Amino acid sequence: MNGVADFYQPFVFWNMLIGMALALILGGGAIWLAKRIGLLDTPGSLPHKQHRAPVPLAGGLALAAALAAGSLVNPGIYREMWQIFVPALIVLGFGLWDDYRRLPAWVKLAGQLLAGILLIALGTYVQVLQPGFLGLGNPLVTWLNWFITLFWIIGITNAFNLIDSMDGLVIGTSGVALAFLILVTLGSSQVSLLRLLTLLLGICFGLYFYNRTPARFFLGDSGAQTFGFLLAAVAIQFTPGTHPLGSSWFIPILILGVPIFDTTLVTISRLRRRTPFYSADLNHTYHRLVDMGLDSSRAVFIMHFATVVLGCIAFIALQLPPLYASLTFGLVCASGLAIILWMDRKK
Numbered sequence: 042m043n044g045v046a047d048f049y050q051p052f053v054f055w056n057m058l059i060g061m062a063l064a065l066i067l068g069g070g071a072i073w074l075a076k077r078i079g080l081l082d083t084p085g086s087l088p089h090k091q092h093r094a095p096v097p098l099a100g101g102l103a104l105a106a107a108l109a110a111g112s113l114v115n116p117g118i119y120r121e122m123w124q125i126f127v128p129a130l131i132v133l134g135f136g137l138w139d140d141y142r143r144l145p146a147w148v149k150l151a152g153q154l155l156a157g158i159l160l161i162a163l164g165t166y167v168q169v170l171q172p173g174f175l176g177l178g179n180p181l182v183t184w185l186n187w188f189i190t191l192f193w194i195i196g197i198t199n200a201f202n203l204i205d206s207m208d209g210l211v212i213g214t215s216g217v218a219l220a221f222l223i224l225v226t227l228g229s230s231q232v233s234l235l236r237l238l239t240l241l242l243g244i245c246f247g248l249y250f251y252n253r254t255p256a257r258f259f260l261g262d263s264g265a266q267t268f269g270f271l272l273a274a275v276a277i278q279f280t281p282g283t284h285p286l287g288s289s290w291f292i293p294i295l296i297l298g299v300p301i302f303d304t305t306l307v308t309i310s311r312l313r314r315r316t317p318f319y320s321a322d323l324n325h326t327y328h329r330l331v332d333m334g335l336d337s338s339r340a341v342f343i344m345h346f347a348t349v350v351l352g353c354i355a356f357i358a359l360q361l362p363p364l365y366a367s368l369t370f371g372l373v374c375a376s377g378l379a380i381i382l383w384m385d386r387k388k
Contacts, residue, residue, distance in 0.1 A: 052115070056236055057243035059114055063107040064247020071103035072251070072258050080140060082259050096256060098140045100212075101263025103248055105133055111240045118240060121233030124163035125274045131156040132198060132270040136263030146317075149262070150195070156270065157194040165277055166190040169290050194273045200300035201269030203307055204344070206327040207337055208256040209249060213345045214299055215268045216245035221296045221352035222272075225359070226279060234278050241271065254337065272297060287363025291370045295355035298377070299348045302326065306381045313385065329384050 075081065075097035082096045112119035112126070119126065135152030138144060160166070167190045170182050177185070205211045219242040226235050251257045260268070276293030294301065303326040310324045311317065330340035354373060358366040 052236060053239050056111070056115065056239035057246070060107060060111050060240040060243025060245075061247040062243075063110045063114075064103060064244045065250060067106040067110065068099070068103040068248060068251045068258070071099035071106060072097045074102060075099035075258065080137075080261075082140075082261065097258045098261030098263065099258035100248065100252065100260030100265070101133055101136055101140070101267055103251070103258070104244060104260075104264055104267055105130075107244045107247065108240070111244070115236060115240065117233060118236050122237050122278075124165050125160070125237075125271065125278070127163065128156040128160040129267055129270050129274070131159065133263055133267045136261065136266045140261040140263050153195045153198050153266070153270075154191065156198075157191045160194060160274060161187050161190055165274060167193060167277055169286070190277065193277070194270065196304065197273035197276075197297060197300065198266050198269040200297070200304040201272070202262055202265040203325065204300050204303045204327070205260055205265040206325045207341055208254040208259075209252050210327060210341050210344060211260055211265050211268060212245050212249045212252050213341065214348050215272060216242060216249065217345055217348040217352065218272060218296050219245060221355065222275065222279065222293075225292060225296075225356070231278070231280065234275060238275060241275075269300070281359075284359055285363050288359055288361055288366035291366075292355045292359060295351045295358070295370070295373065296348075298351040298373070299326075299344055302347075302377050302381070305377070306384060309381060310385050326384075 080098045080102075082098050084094065108126075131152055135144070135149060139149055167186050169189065170186050201211055201215070204214065219238055223235065223238045223242060226238060252260065276297065279293065281289035281292075306326055306329075307324060311322075316322070326344060327340050330343060331337065335343070351373070354369065358369045361369065
């Protein structure tokens with residue numbers, strides 16, 4: 042009942058409105074600044090670039106500005122969530138650097154690793170394994186939890202960067218994922234986390250105005266990676282409340298399932314073809330859907346629709362006993378793997 046009561050607290054809706062207004066206002070300023078400093082995505086800079094005129098890479102600047110301003114309006118967000126914001130600044134900084142100069146893959150990975158280590162040092166890390174797991178002692182279990190955290194943070198950060206193949210795709214996916222995270226957080230009474238999630242959802246609405254086709258700005262690595270890092274971090278912050286761990290540990294995985302699916306597809310495809318994982322190509326889920334005959338808007342819609350479906354399945358599984366919830370999760374994973382193998386063979 043506390044979670045339902047929180048839903049009707051005015052800050053939930055005020056935060057969404059504030060985030061949307063700030064993103065709309067500051068998004069225009071971010072476009073102006075990106076043009077002034079030459080932060081532009083030029084046509085033909087990489088093989089998969091298909092736009093015809095330079096587009097500002099202002100998404101990261103707009104996201105950071107709106108989030109900072111929203112935290113000033115609602116100081117409780119920064120006071121309770123600064124442990125996430127500080128590492129996110131590292132991801133944003135390396136992303137902006139990459140948007141300017143096309144960093145080597147290892148430098149970008151080093152920045153993500155640094156942000157992940159700082160996130161852990163500030164107290165945010167996965168605690169899915171408990172002392173006694175496989176007879177292991179507390180220190181080793183803690184190290185395993187830290188390793189899982191780094192794998193999750195780096196994986197989701199890159200997953201959002203990888204799916205950034207078309208206007209509105211990352212922001213739409215982030216918005217749907219945030220909506221489901223808000224719903225699941227309502228039942229856990231994590232008010233500070235709820236404040237951040239609702240602000241981020243409002244920012245997504247505002248940024249979508251600029252990023253929808255035809256895009257007035259691109260997210261760039263700075264925007265896509267920062268979105269991914271923030272979503273990965275808030276997913277770790279979520280606690281299941283009264284639901285057993287066996288029915289809730291995989292909820293963030295399902296909610297963020299579309300970026301995970303795309304990353305797995307690209308990884309398998311590049312391993313089979315012996316191409317570097319970090320190389321840019323047209324083998325992502327969006328490109329494959331277009332190759333199947335769908336136009337751009339329908340391909341984006343299918344990926345957003347899949348995010349909604351996976352979010353619904355996550356909520357259904359959350360209400361099941363741990364055994365049946367785990368079987369549901371396993372069935373989703375098996376279905377996803379089958380679709381990946383089918384899509385890669387078709388390609």
